[in-house]
């Protein structure tokens with residue numbers, strides 16, 4: 001029988017000194033995560049192009065983290081756009097630009113955060129359900145998200161005992177879809193509601209709960225947390 005006392009719930013480990021940074025915290029899922037962190041003690045810093053940080057610029061990421069100092073929890077949700085369509089007609093420049101933001105941006109953050117995360121610290125990246133779903137026309141998102149999931153497991157070994165995890169959202173109603181015509185966006189959400197086992201599209205707060213889970217549970221590292229309404233079991 002396990003006679004160890006139950007570990008203190010890690011959310012109680014947040015103090016006035018706790019520092020969290022959310023790259024992509026200016027919108028959508030990242031903003032919901034920043035809001036959730038602000039409900040706890042400590043400092044929460046958000047970053048995006050609208051706060052003058054381009055995550056695709058590794059020197060800028062390094063300089064930005066240097067201004068913050070030691071950190072406890074780093075979350076990366078930045079970069080929701082990627083070109084779609086068949087590989088045969090893929091715009092390679094746009095595909096590489098998407099990788100520069102979402103994949104290489106996450107790696108730039110990991111590189112810069114590695115020496116700044118305090119003991120007990122976490123880094124949580126974001127992939128997406130297409131990482132493990134072969135859908136024609138989604139090559140760039142699939143490849144980017146799969147690379148993040150695979151790379152995070154290596155990072156979790158290299159940076160242990162810091163904990164590195166990935167949250168993989170399914171279709172979630174955020175500003176990422178603001179560019180769609182309203183009727184097309186409604187049709188997409190209605191289709192999700194009728195086809196997903198969970199019966200609806202995700203809300204940013206559903207996904208934020210996944211980042212909180214991996215931050216709070218000291219036994220979770222190298223994990224990919226699917227929060228996708230059942231997209232991968234359809």
Ligand SMILES: NC(=O)c1ccc[n+]([C@@H]2O[C@H](COP(=O)([O-])OP(=O)(O)OC[C@H]3O[C@@H](n4cnc5c(N)ncnc54)[C@H](OP(=O)(O)O)[C@@H]3O)[C@@H](O)[C@H]2O)c1
Pocket residue numbers: 023024025026027028029030047048049050051053054055056077078079080081101102126127128129168169170171172173174175176177
């Ligand atoms: N929503 C979904 O259905 C869905 C599904 C699967 C996976 N995901 C993933 O979940 C993550 C969050 O998506 P979301 O729906 O919350 O998207 P979103 O609302 O469009 O937010 C994206 C965030 O990324 C930031 N960002 C974009 N380019 C950046 C850059 N070059 N440098 C720094 N920050 C940058 C944006 O801030 P600025 O505008 O200030 O730069 C914004 O805060 C993404 O990785 C996305 O691929 C989303």
